[in-house]
Amino acid sequence: MTTDSGDELLAEAVGLRTRGEAERARERLVALADRHPDDAEVAYQTAWTHDALGVEAEAVAYYERALAGTGLSAEDRLGALVGLGSTFRILGRYEEAVRTLRGGLAEFPDDGALRTFLAMALFNTGQHDEAMRILLELLATTSEDPQVRTYRRAIGHYAKDLRETVARQD
Structure with a gap:
């Protein structure tokens, strides 16, 4: 993520998922992934959240984007x-x-x-x-x-x- 506010938005969305609010997290992450299509970490977190919601078919493209990118730990x-x-x-x-x-x-x-x-x-x-x-x-x-x-x-x-x-x- 290139901006501090972007990092904060990502952390907030991950926090939502962690607290059991996966649908709210998904909405935020999809919007963030649309704004930052080359961000591997955002793509990974978006994929993970789709999986957590049981919408695996939608997770695939985000996983592939995450793995194709750079910057993942x-x-x-x-x-x-x-x-x-x-x-x-x-x-x-x-x-x-x-x-x-x-x-x-x-x-x-x-x-x-x-x-x-x-x-x-x-x-x-x-x-x-x-x-x-x-x-x-x-x-x-x-x-x-x-x-x-x-x-x-x-x-x-x-x-x-x-x-x-x-x-x-x-």
Whole structure:
């Protein structure tokens, strides 16, 4: 945002969303995005607010504008990638979701949210083995459940190939 008043308007709109007034926030953000079409942060916040309201189809263009622009913090860029990928998935645009989320993982390889949403999108495209591998690896590396931790090594091993078996010798 180039002006102090613009920054204040953006902060006010984000505050409205945070306080549960997403529709009022959306109205302000859409007007702000119209006035500042090249502002990636405004576009991101506008997309996020559309998602919060359940109007995902309207969020897509704002996410794409945010990601095409410059000036997003790494945290907001990550949020926009997760948001766009998950929005594509919920809209049934599974291949676009996979592409977006894989691209996000190229930038943020350790992000669990990206990996989780990628696994869901892969499931939707019929790539069940890869989806399961991603989720098992995530579970093995991030779970604090004591029982999962006990079997962390085995889960990580089998994540590579769930079809692996040992021939029984009778």
